[in-house]
Amino acid sequence: MDFKGLEVWFVTGAQLLYGGDAVVAVDSHSTQMVKALNDSGKLPVKIVYKGTANSSPEVEKVFKEANNDTKCVGVITWMHTFSPAKMWIKGLQNLRKPLMHLHTQFNKEIPWNEIDMDFMNLNQSAHGDREFGHMVSRMRKNRKVVVGHWSEEGVQAKIANWMRVCAGWADSQDMLIIRFGDNMNNVAVTDGDKVEAEMRLGYHVDNAPIATLVPYVEAVTDAEIDALITEYEKIYDFAADCKKGAEKHQFVRDAAAQEIGLRRFLQDKGAKGFTTSFNELAGMKQLMGFASQRLMAEGYGFGAEGDWKSAALVRTMWVMGQGLPGGQSFLEDYTLNFDGENSTILQSHMLEINPDITGTKPRIEVHFLGIGDARTCARLVFQAHKGEGVAATIVDMGNRFRMIVNEVKVVEPKPLPKLPVACALWKPMPNLEVGAGAWILAGGTHHSSFSFSVTTEMLEDYADIAGIELVTIDENTTINNFKFELKVNEVYYLLNKSLN
Numbered sequence: 001m002d003f004k005g006l007e008v009w010f011v012t013g014a015q016l017l018y019g020g021d022a023v024v025a026v027d028s029h030s031t032q033m034v035k036a037l038n039d040s041g042k043l044p045v046k047i048v049y050k051g052t053a054n055s056s057p058e059v060e061k062v063f064k065e066a067n068n069d070t071k072c073v074g075v076i077t078w079m080h081t082f083s084p085a086k087m088w089i090k091g092l093q094n095l096r097k098p099l100m101h102l103h104t105q106f107n108k109e110i111p112w113n114e115i116d117m118d119f120m121n122l123n124q125s126a127h128g129d130r131e132f133g134h135m136v137s138r139m140r141k142n143r144k145v146v147v148g149h150w151s152e153e154g155v156q157a158k159i160a161n162w163m164r165v166c167a168g169w170a171d172s173q174d175m176l177i178i179r180f181g182d183n184m185n186n187v188a189v190t191d192g193d194k195v196e197a198e199m200r201l202g203y204h205v206d207n208a209p210i211a212t213l214v215p216y217v218e219a220v221t222d223a224e225i226d227a228l229i230t231e232y233e234k235i236y237d238f239a240a241d242c243k244k245g246a247e248k249h250q251f252v253r254d255a256a257a258q259e260i261g262l263r264r265f266l267q268d269k270g271a272k273g274f275t276t277s278f279n280e281l282a283g284m285k286q287l288m289g290f291a292s293q294r295l296m297a298e299g300y301g302f303g304a305e306g307d308w309k310s311a312a313l314v315r316t317m318w319v320m321g322q323g324l325p326g327g328q329s330f331l332e333d334y335t336l337n338f339d340g341e342n343s344t345i346l347q348s349h350m351l352e353i354n355p356d357i358t359g360t361k362p363r364i365e366v367h368f369l370g371i372g373d374a375r376t377c378a379r380l381v382f383q384a385h386k387g388e389g390v391a392a393t394i395v396d397m398g399n400r401f402r403m404i405v406n407e408v409k410v411v412e413p414k415p416l417p418k419l420p421v422a423c424a425l426w427k428p429m430p431n432l433e434v435g436a437g438a439w440i441l442a443g444g445t446h447h448s449s450f451s452f453s454v455t456t457e458m459l460e461d462y463a464d465i466a467g468i469e470l471v472t473i474d475e476n477t478t479i480n481n482f483k484f485e486l487k488v489n490e491v492y493y494l495l496n497k498s499l500n
C-alpha cells in the first residue's frame with residue numbers, strides 16, 4: 001500500500017461581509033496556496049481544495065461530506081478573512097475526521113509601502129484564525145495547530161507528518177488483527193479490553209485456531225517454495241548449514257511454506273496484523289518466527305504471545321512511516337547493560353524482528369529453540385543500524401488507553417557470537433535510569449513498537465486524534481515531573497469520562 005488515492009481536504013473560512021471581489025480573491029489565494037503545497041513534492045497525500053465556507057450550512061455540508069468520503073483522511077482549515085466562529089459550531093459538532101488548523105496567511109511579509117485598508121479587510125488570518133481557534137477549544141475538540149508561512153519547509157514538513165498520521169488513523173479504523181491462540185498464560189500487559197479498543201481505536205481482534213492455518217501451509221507447493229528460496233538467495237546470506245543441499249536447508253523450506261501459507265490466510269481474512277504464541281503450534285513444524293519477520297517487512301502488524309495491541313501499533317507505525325528511511329519493528333526489552341550514563345538495553349525477541357531496521361545483509365540461520373513448542377526454527381539474524389528513534393506502546397489502564405513513547409538512541413552492540421537472533425541496542429532517553437524508570441512508572445509493556453522514522457510529534461498527533469492519553473519520555477524528562485504528570489492525568493481522565 002502507499003498513500004495514493006488518499007486526500008486531505010482544505011476548507012478556507014471567510015464570510016460575505018466584504019463583498020464579491022473579496023470572495024473571488026480569497027478563492028484565488030486558496031487555490032494558489034493548495035496548488036503550491038501539492039507541487040512542493042513534500043506532501044505524501046494530495047490536498048483537495050473544497051472551496052470557501054461563508055456560512056454555517058456551508059461548513060456543515062462540507063464537513064459531513066468529509067465524514068462520508070473514504071478517500072478523505074483529514075481536513076485542514078484556514079481563515080482567510082474574519083470568519084465569525086459561531087458558523088463553525090454545527091460543522092465541528094459533526095466532523096469525525098482528523099482536523100488541522102493551519103495558521104498562515106497568503107502573503108509572507110507585510111507589503112509595507114502598498115498596504116492599505118482594503119488589504120487589511122481581505123487578509124485577516126492573524127485575527128480570523130484566533131476566532132476559529134477559540135471555538136474549537138471551547139468545544140474541547142482535539143486538533144493539530146500548525147503556525148507558519150505555507151511556503152516554508154518546516155510548515156510543509158509538519159503538514160506532511162500529520163498526513164502520515166491521518167493515513168495511519170484511517171488505516172486503523174478497519175484494522176483486523178488475527179490471534180493464533182490467546183495471550184500467554186497469566187501475562188497482564190499484553191491483554192486488555194478489546195471492546196473498548198474497537199470503539200476507541202478501530203481494532204477488531206479475532207481469534208483463529210492454529211488448526212485453520214495448518215491447511216494453508218500444507219497446500220504450498222514445492223515450486224512455490226523453490227521460487228521463494230531463490231528470492232531469499234538474492235537478498236540474504238545463508239549460514240553454511242542452511243544452504244541448498246546442506247543438513248538444515250529443509251527447515252528454511254518449511255519456514256518459506258509458513259510464510260506463503262500465513263500470507264494467504266491473512267489475505268483471505270482481510271487482516272492487517274496477527275499475533276502468535278509459542279504454546280499454540282499444533283500441526284506446525286516450527287514457530288512462525290521467520291515468516292513473521294518477512295511479513296512485518298511487508299507491513300503486517302505483529303505481536304508475539306498474543307500481544308494484539310503491539311501488533312496493531314506496529315502496523316500503524318509502518319503505515320505512517322511508509323517511504324521514509326530507517327525501518328520499524330516489533331521489539332522486546334531483552335537484557336540490560338549497566339555502564340553508568342551509557343547504560344543500554346538489548347532489544348530482541350525469540351525470532352521476530354523486522355529486517356528493515358538493519359543496514360547490513362541479514363543472514364538466515366537455523367537453530368533449536370527450547371521454549372514452548374517452538375522447536376528448530378529458521379530466522380534472520382542481524383543487528384539494527386545506529387540512529388535515533390522512538391519506542392511506543394499502548395497499555396490498558398482500566399479506564400483508558402495510555403500511549404507511552406520513549407525516544408531512544410540506537411548504538412552499535414558488540415558481536416554476539418552465541419546469540420543467534422536479530423537485535424538492537426539502545427539507550428533510552430534521557431538515560432537508562434530515568435527512561436526505564438519512567439516507562440515502568442507509566443505501566444509500560446516489555447514489548448514495544450519501534451521506528452527510526454516516526455517521531456514523537458506524530459505519535460502525539462495520533463493520540464490526540466484517538467483521544468487517548470499520551471506520556472512521552474525524552475531528554476527533558478525527570479522522574480519528579482513525570483510522576484506529577486501521571487497523577488494529573490489520572491484526575492483528567494476521571495473528569496473527562498464525566499464530561500463525555
Ligand code: MN
Binds near residue numbers: 304305332349447
Ligand atoms: Mn515477548
